[in-house]
Amino acid sequence: MLNDRAQRLLKTLIERYIADGQPVGSRTLSMLSGLELSSASIRHVMAELEEMGLIISPHTSAGRVPTARGYRMFVDNLLTISPLQDSLVSQLETGLRPDSPQRMVQAASSLLSELTHFAGVVLTPQRPDAAFRQIEFLRLSEKRILLILVTLDGDVQNHLLTPERDYSSTELTRAANFLNTHYAGLGLATVAERMTAELAQLHSDISSLMAAAIELGRRSQLDPAESVVISGEAKLLQITDLSDDLTRLRELFATFEHKTELLRLLNQSRSGQGVRIFIGEESGVTTLGECSVVTAPYLIDGLVVGTLGVVGPTRMAYEKIIPIVDITARLVSSALSHHE
Template structure:
């Protein structure tokens, strides 16, 4: 437990490093596949935003979220903005949106867009328009997977057709994400044995998962994928404690 704690709570690691480490730990300790979904962007909190002019109507957006994570995005605006206008827009958005989650920001943007334009100055409308482009709905969340080749060592999974199905599922991601999403709503450890998952690629596997939280809000899921005859009495408590420690590590970032 101490080794697990010290590994995840390393001071200089960013949130991405911590997620990768958690996935590798799950795999290394269980000798199966470890999976960790990335925190849902909806729950991430905005700290600061800046706009930098590029060529023509292209603007580079730099925004900082929880854990000092820096994101870059290029947006295409409907007209050319001067550096002073971009600074004014950033100042306004930082004063209104800093400290709020991206989901809340989207709600506020919709409300601002619905306001009577005669009551709102052009600078504010420009700022909200740029925020809308920046925080448009993100694609489906991703996950980090480690140790999938470990599964080739189990006799019940060594059938080439089964392995092919499984590895295709890992690369396509959509079905795995859908299955892990169901675990977001559950409290404690969830166990799917064989066909219980309802996902054909996992018919000969078991999945043991637990959700993890940041600031008391469930943001993701981690788990172990392995054969149906795994040592559940060891895997279940390990998955449970790893989820708690991952949440603690991300809270400290």
């Protein structure tokens, strides 16, 4: 734990560094922190913070910059969130009104990139591939159905279906009962292989619904990277913190291109509540070592179906980025839950 003086100095240092990207010296801290401390006293505190691994002194400067651990301390304990400007909220509300879930995902990714000037990433409503113990269809509105899967290990997965016609509660129950009776214990990808012939023999009132559900399983066998929508990667080229190392930048863009590691990270974010922040190596993705990823899950009728967020440098204005991601997730959730 840091005392109040050390907290104030660390907060001031990180805020200053985020603002201008230059190592922060003791004289600057003396002027900005509001503490009546001598330069010698400030240097002593800085030495303690450096020993704790919260800041580091670059070889070319007498000033200090925060480490990933320092950013974590800042985000968890010292950050003051800025309310999102009404104009930005209005821009999000206006932009997040597409007429389909697919276009909603693309719009959310683009808006996140536009508002943050970083890369916007969205995990589309997840595709089922795990073996299920029980399946249920829940009617949300006309031609909008939530497919609920309970896996063998008790995990609950939710997937949005948009069939060509509307279905009654009775029809949804019949379809779920058929799958639970004949295919419990299998994954939908496996069911897709076995069920093609049987679909033709089913009564037409539920066969098309079953086909829509099985198509999810069939798509789950495709490249999982198709589940991640990314916008604005090129904006990262304009960020000196990332672009001054071309090798690292190429590796970062390879991560965006292949998407598999991003998919894993975004899937991990689904299990949390609210905004999650991965700083540097916390993401578990080597190529994101100089980046932070800010994510939030989005829901349909209270059930998590995907994740969205931004990828940018660790030197980002967290107090602004966090509410943008948070409100975007809330607006996407609302729009998908009330879409008619």
